[in-house]
Amino acid sequence: MLHTYKYLVLLLFIGGLGCKKPNYQSQEQASSTVQNAGDYINNNFDFTLFAAAVKKAGLFDTLNNPGASYTVLVPTNEAFNADSILSPTDFDKFPIDTLRYMVRSYILPTKIFFSGIPSNLDNLYPNLNGVNLYFSPYQGQYQGAFTIEGVQVAGFENAAGNATTYDVTEANAVIHVMDSVINVNACTVQDFVAARPDLSDFAAALKRFGLWDSLRTANPLTLYAVSNSGMESRGLTADSVNNLDPTLYNPILFSGYVQYPHHLFTEDLMMIGLYANSGANAVFPSAGGYSFNMTGVYYGYGCYLLDPSGNYVGPIFSPYGYPETTPYVPNGTNYACSNGVVHILSDLVVLPNKVHN
Amino acid sequence: MRMITYTGLLAVLLLCGCRKVTYNTISNxxxxxxxxxxxxxxxxxxxxxxxxxxxxxxxxxxxxxxxxxxxxxxxxxxxxxxxxxxxxxxxxxxxxxxxxxxxxxxxxxxxxxxxxxxxxxxxxxxxxxxxxxxxxxxxxxxxxxxxxxxxxxxxxxxxxxxxxxxxxxxxxxxxxxxxxxxxxxxxxxxxxQFTKLPFDDSLCYVNFYNLSAAGFSAQAVAALGTAGGGSSIRDTMNVFLTLYFPDSVAGPGSNVVPGYQYVPLTSVIRSYASGVAPYTSFPIFPSYQGSDSTDIHSKIWEEFMFLSPDYNPSAGNFPSYSNSQGDYAVLACTAEYYTKQTFVGPPHNDAYWSPNLIITIPSGTYSARSYSSISSVEMINGHAYVMSVQRQYAPPVESY
The missing domain is CATH 2.60.40 (Immunoglobulin-like)
Structure with missing residues (x-):
């Protein structure tokens, strides 16, 4: 009997030795290999310019904070190159506050997955500066699309190879890869135009024709500004504009460029086309029966004007009378301001002599 | 002893099956x-x-x-x-x-x-x-x-x-x-008001509303110019009923039930007034060559034509299709024969479509039995919406 108890105690002792508290080390190791957003951007050869900007702005550690959640919009190096930023030293030209504001524009304080965004245009999410960014997803049966601030997000095949995804998931963030830079300004459209030396002729024209105040008061507003080179190629300088008598011209001469209440990025036409299953221009009925047309992915990016009879009246030679789109200046679109969007046209859509009373 | 154990076990099992069901009710x-x-x-x-x-x-x-x-x-x-x-x-x-x-x-x-x-x-x-x-x-x-x-x-x-x-x-x-x-x-x-009105079981009832936005028709006409009709209706329209019985898919809409072509039903005026529009009716078992004399399965279908007061369809007076400008629209209520753009030109083009207002379902010993319904047709901004209300049907009959 005593022997039996001895054996039992020994057995219990041995059993106790066999006990083990698993801590699932292997799982921890697996998850620790996923990087934080800062490291991911820093280690990616396509994002070296953005990584440099993040570091210069002092936000690298912020993006590596393991306890935080971010959505980071990361423009590729090509996107910065198109915006004339070719090397990391180009960021030195920016005042540090401006650079920090710019980088913070690209960071949102929550994780926003493509599939979690409502299926409609213009979902607003604030970035680190507190400025709302416009997210527009489309998830169709055959085709998806995703724009942020009017810029397309790069889609790629998911790991299973059976669908397009727009999310790069890191430990503390979701990253959306952008094919172009975004332009987010805290100022009004009026302040934006006033601060641009290349729009001074157009600003003078809006003041002369009584449209200047609407750049501050209208909301939402889409402004199709004409660059100085476009104005001056047609003989319109700030001085000559001030010599025009507004009473002698149909208001459409300049009113068509100021459209409200509309908030249209260039790629919105593509997104509307996907949602409505049609490729339509934006047609704005305007002063005197004219219609101001904004075209996008289907007809070339730009604008044109039709007279009340539907005839093209633009300055571009059109042998058969078909509308010719006046294009935007390269990388001159989708400047988001607090009360609207600005696109910069390379030319007028109608010459003064065409709308002279 | 064993008997008591089993009985106790049974009692426990039975009690486990007890469940208190609270039915949600809404008073008044x-x-x-x-x-x-x-x-x-x-x-x-x-x-x-x-x-x-x-x-x-x-x-x-x-x-x-x-x-x-x-x-x-x-x-x-x-x-x-x-x-x-x-x-x-x-x-x-x-x-x-x-x-x-x-x-x-x-x-x-x-x-x-x-x-x-x-x-x-x-x-x-x-x-x-x-x-x-x-x-x-x-x-x-x-x-x-x-x-x-x-x-x-x-x-x-x-x-x-x-x-x-x-x-x-x-x-x-x-x-x-x-x-x-x-x-x-x-x-x-x-x-x-339909729960309070007397209705005849042998008739199908329908009333019409135009709840379009002010100016929608004018804007649609301006936008479309001389392009086709049917996409909007004017603020005052007359409604005419035509009943058809089955014919070929190739030429649907040619077999008119005798006496039911372009029957003036009512007029519909664009309004947001909350009153109920008067109900109009048509028989679900009208007589035509080959009709079901047992009044079990009706095969007819309905077409409602909306015409501005300038036109009289009985006199063959229709707007030009190429320039109807809201003067003309058609609602075809059939699942079988009528598809949009089957025809070119009034009186048959550009139909709004809805299922038949006569509801035909298996019932009792009949594989298909037709019942009347009470329906409301609402014309809203270039769309025709049909809301159908079911009358109480005969209870199903078991037959094996």
Whole structure:
């Protein structure tokens, strides 16, 4: 009997030795290999310019904070190159506050997955500066699309190879890869135009024709500004504009460029086309029966004007009378301001002599 | 001893099976049904309008910031209504979050059979005064009260209505006019009378409304110019009925039931008045060569023609198809023969379509038996919506 108890105690002792508290080390190791957003951007050869900007702005550690959640919009190096930023030293030209504001524009304080965004245009999410960014997803049966601030997000095949995804998931963030830079300004459209030396002729024209105040008061507003080179190629300088008598011209001469209440990025036409299953221009009925047309992915990016009879009246030679789109200046679109969007046209859509009373 | 054990075990098992079921009841109910009739689509011009995708909150409560955070009834994910609202909640088993009407696929208490009418598409609500607020919401699967506060702020309409016990109400949100921006929204409520009216079982009843936005027709005519008819109707239209019996797919619409061609029914005037339009009727078993003399299965189908008062179809007087400008539209009620653009030119082109107003279903020993219904046709901004209400059918007969 005593022997039996001895054996039992020994057995219990041995059993106790066999006990083990698993801590699932292997799982921890697996998850620790996923990087934080800062490291991911820093280690990616396509994002070296953005990584440099993040570091210069002092936000690298912020993006590596393991306890935080971010959505980071990361423009590729090509996107910065198109915006004339070719090397990391180009960021030195920016005042540090401006650079920090710019980088913070690209960071949102929550994780926003493509599939979690409502299926409609213009979902607003604030970035680190507190400025709302416009997210527009489309998830169709055959085709998806995703724009942020009017810029397309790069889609790629998911790991299973059976669908397009727009999310790069890191430990503390979701990253959306952008094919172009975004332009987010805290100022009004009026302040934006006033601060641009290349729009001074157009600003003078809006003041002369009584449209200047609407750049501050209208909301939402889409402004199709004409660059100085476009104005001056047609003989319109700030001085000559001030010599025009507004009473002698149909208001459409300049009113068509100021459209409200509309908030249209260039790629919105593509997104509307996907949602409505049609490729339509934006047609704005305007002063005197004219219609101001904004075209996008289907007809070339730009604008044109039709007279009340539907005839093209633009300055571009059109042998058969078909509308010719006046294009935007390269990388001159989708400047988001607090009360609207600005696109910069390379030319007028109608010459003064065409709308002279 | 063993017997006692088994008995005890049985008692325990039986007790385990006990369950107290609490039936939800609503005392003194009124019945209401809601349609989201905001049918503007996304265009560059309307992109910045609030999304016509709704959450309906009845008797809402608000937090300290004035943001809605609860309510007695929530009708969520209310998408634009479908062209045909069947006489029973056909989408009740729908697993999609989208709901095309309220109650629709919501699992709520619905109306009983009242005076022979199936009210299962009308939700119960306690009678008395209620505040209805309709919010625009993002198109997502997140329930309304879990959305961020900023997404629960835009109210399309906010109204208080007094609902009487046992009465039947149909509610809609409508676009008021086409001239203003943002698009002005109007709450519309119709106090239905069909449960109180005498109807004949051998007749099918239908009434007509034009709830279009002010100026929609003029704008559509201006936009379309001389392009075809049927996409909008003018503010005052006459309605003519033609009944057809089955013919070939190649040439549908040629077999007219004798005596039922271009029968003047009523006129319809664009209005948001909450009254019930008068019901018009037609027989479900009219006589024609080859008709079913047993009055079991009716094979006819209906065509309603909307013409402006300038035209008289009996005299062969139709607007030019190429320039009808809202003077002409057709609603064809058939599942079988009529498809849009089968014909070119009036009197048969550009039909709105709905299922047959005569409901034919298997019943008793009959594989197909036809019953009449009470329907409302609502013309709203280039769409024709048909709401059909079922009369009480004969009980099924078991036969093996």
């Amino acid at each position: 109910p009124a019945y209401f049904r809601f349609f989201n009739s905001l049918n503007y689509s996304i265009t560059p011009a309307t992109k910045d309008e609030p999304q016509p995708y709704l959450a309906m909150v009845v008797d809402p409560t608000f937090d300290a910031n004035g943001v809605v955070n609860g309510g007695a009834v929530l009708g969520d994910f209310l998408d634009q209504r479908l062209a045909y609202a069947p006489p029973y909640p056909a989408n009740a088993g729908n697993t999609s979050s989208d709901n095309y009407e309220y109650p629709g696929s919501e699992k709520v208490l619905v109306g009983p059979i009242l005076n022979g009418f199936d009210l299962s598409s009308w939700a119960q609500i306690t009678s008395g005064k209620h505040r209805f607020v309709f919010y625009s919401r993002p198109v997502s699967q997140t329930p309304f009260f879990q959305l961020a506060a900023a997404q629960r702020k835009f109210a399309f309409a906010d109204t208080t209505v007094d609902l009487a016990e046992g009465e039947v109400y149909t509610m809609e949100l409508l676009q008021k006019d086409v001239y203003s921006s943002p698009i002005p929204i109007s709450f519309y409520m119709r106090h239905e």
